[in-house]
Amino acid sequence: MLDIITTQWHPLLNGLWNTILCSLIALVGSLIIGTFFALLEISKYRIVRLIGSIYVEVFRNIPLLVIAMGFFLIVPMYITKISGFAAGTIGLTLYTSAFIAETVRAGINSVEGGQLEGALANGLTHAQAMRYIILPQAFRVVIPPLGNQFINLVKNSSVLAFVAGFDLMYEGNLIANDTLQTMPTYFIVGVLYLIITLPLSYYMRHLEKKLA
Amino acid sequence: MQNFIDAYSWINIRFLLQGLGITIEISVASIICSFIIGTLLGIIRYAKIKYLSAIVGFIIDLIRNLPLLLIIFFTYFGLPNIGVKPEIIPAAIMALTVFESSMVAEIVRSGINSIDYGQTEGALANGLTKWQALRLVVLPQAIKNMLPALVSQFISLVKDTSLATIIVLPELMYHAQIIYGQNTNYIIPMFVALAVLYFIVCYSLSLLARYLDKHLA
Amino acid sequence: MIEFHDVQKYYGKFHALKDINLTINAGETVVLIGPSGSGKSSLIRTINGLDPIRDGQLIVNGFDLADKKTNVNLIRKDVGMVFQHFNLYNNKNVLENIMLAPRVVLKRPEKENRELAMQLLEKVGLADKADNMPAQLSGGQKQRIAIARSLAMKPKCLLFDEPTSALDPEMIDDVLNVMKDIAENSNMTMLVVTHEMGFARDVADRVIFMADGRIVEDDSTEKFFGDQPTTQRARDFMSKISGH
Amino acid sequence: MIEFHDVQKYYGKFHALKDINLTINAGETVVLIGPSGSGKSSLIRTINGLDPIRDGQLIVNGFDLADKKTNVNLIRKDVGMVFQHFNLYNNKNVLENIMLAPRVVLKRPEKENRELAMQLLEKVGLADKADNMPAQLSGGQKQRIAIARSLAMKPKCLLFDEPTSALDPEMIDDVLNVMKDIAENSNMTMLVVTHEMGFARDVADRVIFMADGRIVEDDSTEKFFGDQPTTQRARDFMSKISGH
Amino acid sequence: SSVAKQDVLKVDQKNKQITWGVKADTRLFGLENIRTGKLEGFEIDLAKAMTKEILGPNGKAVFVPVTSSTRVPLLKNGNIDAIMATMTITPGREKQVDFTKSYFDAGQSLLVKKGSPIKNIQDLNKPGKVILGVSGSNSVKNVAKYAPKARVLQLSDYAQAMTALKSKQGDALTTDNGILYGMASENPGYEVVGGNFTKEPYGIAVNKNQAPFRNKLNWALERLEKNGTYNRLLLKWFGNVKGFNYQEMKR
Numbered sequence A: 001m002l003d004i005i006t007t008q009w010h011p012l013l014n015g016l017w018n019t020i021l022c023s024l025i026a027l028v029g030s031l032i033i034g035t036f037f038a039l040l041e042i043s044k045y046r047i048v049r050l051i052g053s054i055y056v057e058v059f060r061n062i063p064l065l066v067i068a069m070g071f072f073l074i075v076p077m078y079i080t081k082i083s084g085f086a087a088g089t090i091g092l093t094l095y096t097s098a099f100i101a102e103t104v105r106a107g108i109n110s111v112e113g114g115q116l117e118g119a120l121a122n123g124l125t126h127a128q129a130m131r132y133i134i135l136p137q138a139f140r141v142v143i144p145p146l147g148n149q150f151i152n153l154v155k156n157s158s159v160l161a162f163v164a165g166f167d168l169m170y171e172g173n174l175i176a177n178d179t180l181q182t183m184p185t186y187f188i189v190g191v192l193y194l195i196i197t198l199p200l201s202y203y204m205r206h207l208e209k210k211l212a
Numbered sequence B: 001m002q003n004f005i006d007a008y009s010w011i012n013i014r015f016l017l018q019g020l021g022i023t024i025e026i027s028v029a030s031i032i033c034s035f036i037i038g039t040l041l042g043i044i045r046y047a048k049i050k051y052l053s054a055i056v057g058f059i060i061d062l063i064r065n066l067p068l069l070l071i072i073f074f075t076y077f078g079l080p081n082i083g084v085k086p087e088i089i090p091a092a093i094m095a096l097t098v099f100e101s102s103m104v105a106e107i108v109r110s111g112i113n114s115i116d117y118g119q120t121e122g123a124l125a126n127g128l129t130k131w132q133a134l135r136l137v138v139l140p141q142a143i144k145n146m147l148p149a150l151v152s153q154f155i156s157l158v159k160d161t162s163l164a165t166i167i168v169l170p171e172l173m174y175h176a177q178i179i180y181g182q183n184t185n186y187i188i189p190m191f192v193a194l195a196v197l198y199f200i201v202c203y204s205l206s207l208l209a210r211y212l213d214k215h216l217a
Numbered sequence C, D: 001m002i003e004f005h006d007v008q009k010y011y012g013k014f015h016a017l018k019d020i021n022l023t024i025n026a027g028e029t030v031v032l033i034g035p036s037g038s039g040k041s042s043l044i045r046t047i048n049g050l051d052p053i054r055d056g057q058l059i060v061n062g063f064d065l066a067d068k069k070t071n072v073n074l075i076r077k078d079v080g081m082v083f084q085h086f087n088l089y090n091n092k093n094v095l096e097n098i099m100l101a102p103r104v105v106l107k108r109p110e111k112e113n114r115e116l117a118m119q120l121l122e123k124v125g126l127a128d129k130a131d132n133m134p135a136q137l138s139g140g141q142k143q144r145i146a147i148a149r150s151l152a153m154k155p156k157c158l159l160f161d162e163p164t165s166a167l168d169p170e171m172i173d174d175v176l177n178v179m180k181d182i183a184e185n186s187n188m189t190m191l192v193v194t195h196e197m198g199f200a201r202d203v204a205d206r207v208i209f210m211a212d213g214r215i216v217e218d219d220s221t222e223k224f225f226g227d228q229p230t231t232q233r234a235r236d237f238m239s240k241i242s243g244h
Numbered sequence E: 001s002s003v004a005k006q007d008v009l010k011v012d013q014k015n016k017q018i019t020w021g022v023k024a025d026t027r028l029f030g031l032e033n034i035r036t037g038k039l040e041g042f043e044i045d046l047a048k049a050m051t052k053e054i055l056g057p058n059g060k061a062v063f064v065p066v067t068s069s070t071r072v073p074l075l076k077n078g079n080i081d082a083i084m085a086t087m088t089i090t091p092g093r094e095k096q097v098d099f100t101k102s103y104f105d106a107g108q109s110l111l112v113k114k115g116s117p118i119k120n121i122q123d124l125n126k127p128g129k130v131i132l133g134v135s136g137s138n139s140v141k142n143v144a145k146y147a148p149k150a151r152v153l154q155l156s157d158y159a160q161a162m163t164a165l166k167s168k169q170g171d172a173l174t175t176d177n178g179i180l181y182g183m184a185s186e187n188p189g190y191e192v193v194g195g196n197f198t199k200e201p202y203g204i205a206v207n208k209n210q211a212p213f214r215n216k217l218n219w220a221l222e223r224l225e226k227n228g229t230y231n232r233l234l235l236k237w238f239g240n241v242k243g244f245n246y247q248e249m250k251r
């Protein structure tokens, strides 16, 4: 096991970096897109709500691997060249955004109706009430579930391994195949994932307690 | 287009559906196991039993924070080191159960916490013990509250079964790979078929959840 | 100021307000009472367009609320509302609660906005709580902040929906005193749903009694409390709530 | 029946109950009043062990609550409690709410259990609601069901924590009447936190006034309402809440 | 573990069966027939023949499908006795497992779109060139040697790599020529170029310290080569592959 670390630290670190990078990009992207579709889902207009829920249902009911493969293999045939990292990250972003939309929507619904009414009666428009009062409170409520989504996102970034995205799992697979020391390699890979996700999940639990 | 027509020959579709059968079989088994085990673990965490809750919590955290792919590896290849040598299907069910139970445990814990503590106090003051209050009053309400989260988790579980192709579990994804192993031109038709089949299964699950949500009210 | 003409309101099939005819003049203070479910909240909430009406005409401050083209935001600028459960913005401190709407709706300059907010805090006796979050206040304090928040918009009219019924008894007077002050020392039009009969007797110009979605009595305060109410319904109700 | 000897209670560092000494005899009806935060709920909740005490001795029905070895479940069988927010089991209908504890705790035979439950529903005037879910009841109805649920355990003692302060005014009497009936027509020991002075005057044997975690007054009802309360604190408080 | 101490040959002879780890998704070598559910391919036939050779006519070959990720752990855990799954003999791998002598001498080549400027491996040795391969195969390691300036993308299976080539994710696809010719025949717009630039000898992998078993496998292989069975299987599976010179591979 030690020899894997001493001889393979370079690809491992490279993989770790790509995993972190992909996760961060996908996090920001899926937060924005997810919030957008959450707002569509609670719109007054039926047709807008329908668009929102079709998006969410499609992306959350298809395996991430299929989505990422779609971007990697099909998009370049018809639209534009795209690297495995980019294809995987986009796929992960869209996939996660569907879950985030659901989470944010639940958060908005959990803010008591009185807050919206108070703001409306105070003269704010619906949009202003959303922006200044409802969304800030909704986000506070959804921080713990969002944290869990983020942890899932980090783990799901291992889909990059299937589209040659040079992430941690990809490098791990290569090392395992190369050295044939499968278990030790995946053990190290597991520890590296835990280094990202464990602190995150403890921080989330801490936040959850603080906000409760 | 010809590729699609060839790829969707009846014999291929039948083979895909066989894979789907295994996917569903594994999913159902894992859902049942992880619901039972996850609920128990969630209750243990909620109950704050000395040492036990902390230990269970630590293990749950460890498992929750690892990619499922690694859990599958560790279950299938690690268990033989302690003398258990599971077949592929039991191994896949075990791995999924281990992973999903830890997710379910968290859902159960926060589901119980979401029930107004007044319900517990009412039951205690009424003479029920802590466990009776939990079992008869709090848990039934919590389960209704957790239903959406549980269903999302089980939808993930169904999709996650595809990761077990890595240990050559003959489920849907693996069967698709075998089909496009015959002819590389079948790959895109197969991915389209995968998207449709998984969507149908997962979406039916969320419809079921919506139905239950309405009728349990 | 406020005119109801044959207003009908439904929740789905449920007929919540029936044939409402009512005029409230500028500067009047009107108290609205009636049993639970009689439609008091429904009535008051139609006035600033929180709930829509089905039929009839409802003119508030010159705007017709029955008309779909009316911009309710324009009405709400001039019609403040105070709720039973305060509905302070939980994510903002006291000062921000008061200053938000004038800033984003009226675009009032920041300095002027802050000065007015501090004056209002002074008026409701809570100048020292300017930096507190709502969660750090008692119910009575929250409600006084909610009143200050409404006043900051300089409305022509204030609606109160059971402003004291979620309060501990010893905090009720603080809130009622603020309301009395507004009623007596400004030209505000006020419509108050409350069971505080002492308050009604002291400051109301008129008392309206509702039951089953209808206005059953509409008397001057002297008449309502001096003689007894005209209808049996109102008399029964009064005897039930007296003392609580 | 209930004896406090130098009881101290803390929430973390906060000293919530200070030097409580109090004896309540079997069959007595005692009303407990005091400003918000004075410790009334804390005191009442220690009696059936919902909140633990730090120091002193608390003997309820012969059991010592300060002793960790005491099985609180045995105490709770004989000490019922009614909460401000009812805390009915949301997942069970009215009849099941009443029958659950006797069935699983006392193992009362099903037939007898149902008969008693129906009798109690009759007594609180809600026999027709047996199959309703709690969500389908008004506040006053919920509270009467909560009382019936407590009575079904045939307790020796009943604790009430502001049973009417979450209710609409016209529903308060229904609940108070049920409570009066119990106080007058049974040998129940009752400890009631309430601001309903009419109720206190009519049925209480004693009135206890608390402030800042201490018992400040402990008078007979005649003394408390007849002369004025002894302390200035209590007099101030009484003048503030009178009329609401 | 206990597996290491057992003499696999003795156990297998007693049970009258050998458990082989084989490919189930690779055409020509080991692919599941979806009509029958049986595995088919050169390696499957060869493994069957070797089993009979070693255990006699009643000997049974049991097949366990493996992937490049699972084959070695399965071997080490004793789930399988031997790996025959297009596994190239390399010095690095010999540290972990023992190989028999080669049973198939594949050569590594390139698949490109017809008309591509790329004619051989040297054309790929430039910055910006991307070579596609399948993860876990030895061929991708070789490319790194022959074309160090190119970038290598490793995908999970041949079909994905082929599709990635079609969607221009790479300039060429490299792997063993037998597989490349198979893919070229399905995709008329593509051709194999540059000849074989390495030898890829496939070996059967067994656990360390199983010399008797390995020797027996070598012995069986030689017997099959001598009695013509080997050539017959070669003809059966590679005789019809366009562009593939099976004559050269005869033993």
Ligand SMILES: Nc1ncnc2c1ncn2[C@@H]1O[C@H](COP(=O)(O)OP(=O)(O)OP(=O)(O)O)[C@@H](O)[C@H]1O
Pocket: C011, C012, C014, C016, C034, C035, C036, C037, C038, C039, C040, C041, C042, C043, D168
């Ligand atoms: N959103 C709603 N959907 C359906 N019915 C409603 C809704 N809001 C109120 N109602 C019904 O309309 C009737 C009038 O309700 P409203 O809240 O106006 O009464 P109220 O006089 O304010 O009562 P309270 O004193 O309890 O506040 C009631 O029967 C109530 O159940």
Ligand SMILES: Nc1ncnc2c1ncn2[C@@H]1O[C@H](COP(=O)(O)OP(=O)(O)OP(=O)(O)O)[C@@H](O)[C@H]1O
Pocket: C168, D011, D012, D014, D016, D034, D035, D036, D037, D038, D039, D040, D041, D042, D043
């Ligand atoms: N769980 C708790 N943790 C910390 N402090 C608490 C807790 N419960 C009550 N307190 C504090 O203890 C004091 C007494 O509270 P208690 O609820 O007994 O008052 P009360 O007299 O019942 O008031 P009210 O009339 O508002 O119900 C208060 O200052 C309160 O803030």
Ligand SMILES: [Mg+2]
Pocket: C040, C041, C042, C161
């Ligand atoms: Mg109302």
Ligand SMILES: [Mg+2]
Pocket: D040, D041, D042, D161
């Ligand atoms: Mg209290």
